[in-house]
Amino acid sequence: MAATLNPNLLLLIALAPLVGSMIAGLAGSKVGRAGAHWATILGVAVSFVGSVLVLKDVVAGARFNATIYEWMVVGGLKMEIGFLIDGLSAMMMCVVTFVSLMVHIYTIGYMADDDTSPGGYQRFFSYISLFTFSMLMLVMSNNFLQLFFGWEAVGLVSYLLIGYYYQKPTAIFANMKAFLVNRVGDFGFILGIGLIVAYAGTLNYGEAFAKAGDLAKLPFPGTDWMLITVACICLFIGAMGKSAQFPLHVWLPDSMEGPTPISALIHAATMVTAGIFMVARMSPLFELSDTALNFVLVIGSITALFMGFMGIIQNDIKRVVAYSTLSQLGYMTVALGVSAYSVAVFHLMTHAFFKALLFLGAGSVIIGMHHDQDIRNMGGLRKYMPITWITSLLGSLALIGTPLFSGFYSKDSIIEAVHASTLPGAGFAYFAVIAGVFVTAFYSFRMYFLVFHGKEHFHHKPFPGEHDHHDDHGHGHDHTPHESPWVVTAPLVLLAIPSVVIGFLAIQPMLFGDFFKDAIHVNLHAHPAMEELAHEFHGAAAMALHGLTTLPFWLALAGVVTAYVFYMVAPSIPATLAKVLRPLIVILENKYYMDWFNENVLARLARVIGVGLWKGGDAGLIDGVIINGSAKVIGGIAGLVRRVQTGHLYWYALVMILGITGLMTWQLWPYIKPQFNALFGF
Numbered sequence: 001m002a003a004t005l006n007p008n009l010l011l012l013i014a015l016a017p018l019v020g021s022m023i024a025g026l027a028g029s030k031v032g033r034a035g036a037h038w039a040t041i042l043g044v045a046v047s048f049v050g051s052v053l054v055l056k057d058v059v060a061g062a063r064f065n066a067t068i069y070e071w072m073v074v075g076g077l078k079m080e081i082g083f084l085i086d087g088l089s090a091m092m093m094c095v096v097t098f099v100s101l102m103v104h105i106y107t108i109g110y111m112a113d114d115d116t117s118p119g120g121y122q123r124f125f126s127y128i129s130l131f132t133f134s135m136l137m138l139v140m141s142n143n144f145l146q147l148f149f150g151w152e153a154v155g156l157v158s159y160l161l162i163g164y165y166y167q168k169p170t171a172i173f174a175n176m177k178a179f180l181v182n183r184v185g186d187f188g189f190i191l192g193i194g195l196i197v198a199y200a201g202t203l204n205y206g207e208a209f210a211k212a213g214d215l216a217k218l219p220f221p222g223t224d225w226m227l228i229t230v231a232c233i234c235l236f237i238g239a240m241g242k243s244a245q246f247p248l249h250v251w252l253p254d255s256m257e258g259p260t261p262i263s264a265l266i267h268a269a270t271m272v273t274a275g276i277f278m279v280a281r282m283s284p285l286f287e288l289s290d291t292a293l294n295f296v297l298v299i300g301s302i303t304a305l306f307m308g309f310m311g312i313i314q315n316d317i318k319r320v321v322a323y324s325t326l327s328q329l330g331y332m333t334v335a336l337g338v339s340a341y342s343v344a345v346f347h348l349m350t351h352a353f354f355k356a357l358l359f360l361g362a363g364s365v366i367i368g369m370h371h372d373q374d375i376r377n378m379g380g381l382r383k384y385m386p387i388t389w390i391t392s393l394l395g396s397l398a399l400i401g402t403p404l405f406s407g408f409y410s411k412d413s414i415i416e417a418v419h420a421s422t423l424p425g426a427g428f429a430y431f432a433v434i435a436g437v438f439v440t441a442f443y444s445f446r447m448y449f450l451v452f453h454g455k456e457h458f459h460h461k462p463f464p465g466e467h468d469h470h471d472d473h474g475h476g477h478d479h480t481p482h483e484s485p486w487v488v489t490a491p492l493v494l495l496a497i498p499s500v501v502i503g504f505l506a507i508q509p510m511l512f513g514d515f516f517k518d519a520i521h522v523n524l525h526a527h528p529a530m531e532e533l534a535h536e537f538h539g540a541a542a543m544a545l546h547g548l549t550t551l552p553f554w555l556a557l558a559g560v561v562t563a564y565v566f567y568m569v570a571p572s573i574p575a576t577l578a579k580v581l582r583p584l585i586v587i588l589e590n591k592y593y594m595d596w597f598n599e600n601v602l603a604r605l606a607r608v609i610g611v612g613l614w615k616g617g618d619a620g621l622i623d624g625v626i627i628n629g630s631a632k633v634i635g636g637i638a639g640l641v642r643r644v645q646t647g648h649l650y651w652y653a654l655v656m657i658l659g660i661t662g663l664m665t666w667q668l669w670p671y672i673k674p675q676f677n678a679l680f681g682f
Contacts, residue, residue, distance in 0.1 A: 005057055005064040010083050013050040013093065014136045016043040017100075021129035028122025036122035040129040041104045047136065048097035051090070058090040059509075063518070065142055065206065076201065084142030084205060088345065088519035091510075092139040092277055095349055096270055099356045100132040102491035106360050107261045109487035110367065114259075116165060124164060128265060131157040135270045139277060143203045144193045147278070151189065151242065154271045155182045161266070162258040171257040178251035185241015185248050192234030196285075199227060209284040209521075216288040232285055232292035236299075239275025243329050246303045250594050252326060253310075256318040260363030263318055264356045272325065273348045276332045280341040284521045287339065290423065293527075297337025297425040301432035304330025306592070308436050311443035313588045316373050317362045320447045324399065325355060327436060331414050334429050339527035340417035341520045346503075346510050347410035354398035354407055354499040357492060361392035364488050365451060368481035369458060375447055380456035384481040389452050391492040396448050398499045400441040400556045403547040406503030409540065411437075413511060413533060415552055420532035437552045441559025449567045504540045512537055 020043025024036035031039065064085040071079045083089075107128065111121055134157055138150025155178075163175030199215055200208040218227040239245065244252040252272065256263055266272060279286060279296070286292055307326035314320045328351050335344035366373055368385050382389045398407040415437075418430045458481065483489065509515045512534050524531045537543065547553050566574045578585055590596060644655075665672070 003062060005054060005062050005085055007064070007066065007068060007083070009050055009054065010064065010085065010140065011068065013047045013054065013097075014083075014133065014140060016046040016050075017129045017132040017136065019043055021126045021133060024122050024129065025126030028119050028126065031122075033121050036125045037104070037108050040125045041101070043129055044097060044101045044104050044132055047132070048094070048101050051093040051097045054085060055090045055094050058085065058087055059515070067142075071145075077197070077203065079145050079203065080143055081146055082142040082204075083140045085140065086519040087515040087517070088277070088280060089139050091345070091349060091515075093136060095352045096132065096135050096139065099352055099495075100128070100135075100265060100270070102356065102360070102495055103128060103261045103265045106264075106363070106488055106491040107259075109485045110261055110363055111259065112485075116167070120164070124161075124259070127157055127161050127164075128261065131161065131265060131270065135274070138274055142205055144197065144205070144208075145203050148190065148193060151238070151274065151278075152186065154274060155179065155186070155242070158255070158262075158266055158271050161262040162255045164258055164262070168257065170254075174251075174254040174257040178255055181248055181251040182241045185238045187237075188234045189238020189241075192231050192236075192238065195227065195231040195234065205281070212284050212288060215285075226289065226291075228285060229289040229291045232282070232289050233295055235282060235285075236275075236279060236292065236296055239279055239333075240299065241275075242278075243272050243275030243333065244303075244326055245275070245299050245329065245333055246306065247594060249303060249307060249326055250591070250598060253319055253322045253591075256316065256322055260318065260359060260366060263322065264359035264363070272329055273332075273352065276329070276336065276344055276348050279333075279336045280345050280520060283339075283341045286336075287521060287523045287527070290526070293337050293339060294423050294425045295337075297334060297421075297423055297429050300330045300333025300335075300337055301425065301429040302330070303327070304334055304436045305432040305439070308439035308443065310588055310591065312439065312446070313585060314443075315376055317365060317375050317378075317447065317451065318359070318373060320375070320443060321355070321358050321362055324358070324440065324444065327440060328355065328399075331411060331433060331436070334433055335414045335417055337429065338417050338421035338423060338426065338529045339522050340414065340529050340533070341522065342511050342516045342530065343410065343413045343417050343533070345516070345520075346507065347407075347414060349506070349510075350398070350406035350410045350499075350503050353495055353502060354395045354405075357391060357395040357495040357499050358399065360488070360492055360495065361388055361395060364388040364484040364492065365392075365481075367484050367488065372458070375450045377457050378451045379454045379458070380452070381481055382452040385452075385483045387483060387489040387492060391489075391496045392448065392452070394496045395499055396444045398503075399444050400559065401437065401552060402556065403544040403553065404500075404504060406499055406501070408544065408547060409503035409507045412543070412547060412550070412552060413507070416533055416536065417529040420529040422528070434551065434555065438555040438559045441556040442563050445560045445563040446567055449563060454568055504544075507540050507543070508537075 017040070020040035023031060023039040028036050062085075064083055067078075067080045067082040069081040071081065073079070085093075104125070107125065111124060114121055114124075117123075131154060134150050134153035136150075138147060138154065141147045141150060159175045159179045161175075162178055163171050165171040196208055196215070197203055199218060200211045202208055202211075212228070215231070216226065216228045219225065220227045220230045223230075237248075240248045255266060258266075286296070304327050307323050307330060311320050311323035311327065314323060328347070332344045332347050332351070335341070335347065364385065365378070365381065365388060368381065368388070369378060372378075394405075398405040401408045401411040415430070415433050418426055418433055421429070511530075522530055587593070
């Protein structure tokens with residue numbers, strides 16, 4: 001095995017989805033539906049196989065960090081396309097391509113009946129393949145320029161995907177909301193990159209990290225803050241937008257307006273995890289600022305707990321899973337804040353599989369229910385959709401952290417890392433992640449029980465798009481759900497496997513081995529969380545057995561039992577609680593009034609500022625003073641000059657005489673001045 005990787009293989013991995021996207025997008029009318037989906041599936045499959053080969057070599061010790069193409073040099077600043085392949089990027093490549101491949105295959109069944117617009121099917125496949133290319137460029141980059149390109153590209157393609165149903169006003173509103181909120185985060189992101197480039201003098205990761213110690217000694221000009229703190233907080237603001245952290249989380253639930261495959265692709269392994277990946281990649285910088293880490297920790301804690309509360313009151317099956325994503329992203333961010341970067345990335349990986357499984361399972365339910373997404377209209381689907389049922393159950397068990405399932409190993413490691421942290425915000429963070437265990441279990445199994453167990457609520461109800469009409473005997477049409485086709489259920493089964501076993505298999509090398517040895521850097525003396533975890537770890541099996549006696553397990557079990565009692569045994573209890581806790585429910589239904597604040601305060605303030613800049617700055621200063629004012633000055637001068645230029649010879653002769661007289665007077669003034677003063681008594 002070579003000590004380095006083949007750059008041609010890396011180029012193939014990155015570009016294969018792009019080629020598939022171009023075929024589906026530019027030649028979609030010629031290749032048809034089948035040609036479009038097979039071209040994109042083949043491209044992503046090639047990337048996945050190549051990523052697996054790369055991961056195999058990386059595990060054996062191979063690395064790659066080199067420039068592929070030099071775009072330009074400005075002064076001493078090199079702008080390049082390059083790849084950095086180590087344990088972190090190799091793992092991300094495999095996760096991104098595998099989940100994307102499952103989504104591509106699943107989409108064949110989910111979008112089979114889509115006739116939204118001519119060529120819409122081909123366009124959809126082109127977009128999701130382009131999304132995969134963008135994400136690969138992001139995770140494989142070895143410099144800030146390429147990182148920013150991939151960062152913005154996934155944002156752009158997500159805008160197109162969320163607004164796929166462009167005839168729906170809600171979809172257009174959702175994709176514009178996602179685009180604008182991410183621009184807020186990206187403003188901070190580019191400021192952070194700019195600070196690093198300005199003071200480190202390079203766009204390359206390795207060169208910037210080598211100067212991190214010097215950057216840590218510099219104050220931010222004009223303040224008492226350290227430069228490294230400001231730069232890291234700015235970078236994390238970018239992550240807050242992309243990874244939907246409070247208060248920049250508001251775009252993600254509304255993104256459910258896109259087709260379900262997009263929900264899985266955006267919310268599982270790709271776009272929303274880009275921020276988590278970026279902070280882990282920047283660990284050499286974040287380790288130098290406890291202030292920045294504490295900021296990350298507190299933001300993650302708020303997101304983990306309060307977004308979990310939102311999942312309790314949702315009735316749309318996709319929105320329940322969406323708020324679950326927000327909460328789990330909060331868990332990852334908490335791990336980043338306590339310097340447990342490898343734990344955050346480990347949870348990123350396990351979450352990618354079971355969350356993609358849950359989203360695609362929700363999509364399968366939606367297909368079976370003829371696109372009815374309200375869980376109150378479901379119930380008893382277990383016997384109609386057995387494959388969807390069992391895979392969704394496995395995904396839910398992984399999500400709540402059931403011992404031996406993948407989510408258990410990553411989530412429990414986060415909780416233990418927070419418990420071992422010495423940062424000021426660790427106390428609140430520990431409460432948030434512990435309370436979040438019960439909340440997660442409750443809303444997850446509330447959805448599970450209402451969908452797959454209990455009474456069947458779908459009989460004699462019209463599915464979306466149907467009219468509720470009755471026959472002569474007063475009976476409505478009976479609607480029987482059905483299991484989804486194999487192109488939908490096969491990805492569910494393939495995602496269920498890693499959702500169960502990947503945590504058991506990967507915890508030792510990823511958290512306590514040397515898998516991330518040269519990708520993630522932790523100051524164990526200042527931030528001892530990972531060292532404490534290593535002392536407590538005695539193998540994956542022992543951890544699972546010990547997990548049966550811990551507080552998180554009993555809280556998760558309590559959440560499941562509470563959900564069962566509330567919605568299967570005594571549904572009057574939640575109805576009564578909803579009346580008693582109505583003020584709290586109203587706050588949750590209004591999403592903590594964040595949307596109201598953004599639309600009625602920030603938007604109006606921005607409008608006032610915009611109008612002021614337009615009328616005062618653009619119309620008043622630029623148009624009125626600089627442009628029109630300069631024209632008026634020149635016009636006035638021209639008017640005066642025009643009066644002098646009369647065209648009469650006698651006027652020109654007079655002017656010449658006066659000019660000569662004045663000139664002679666000026667030249668002779670030193671000689672005339674004494675007589676002038678004597679004459680007038682000066």
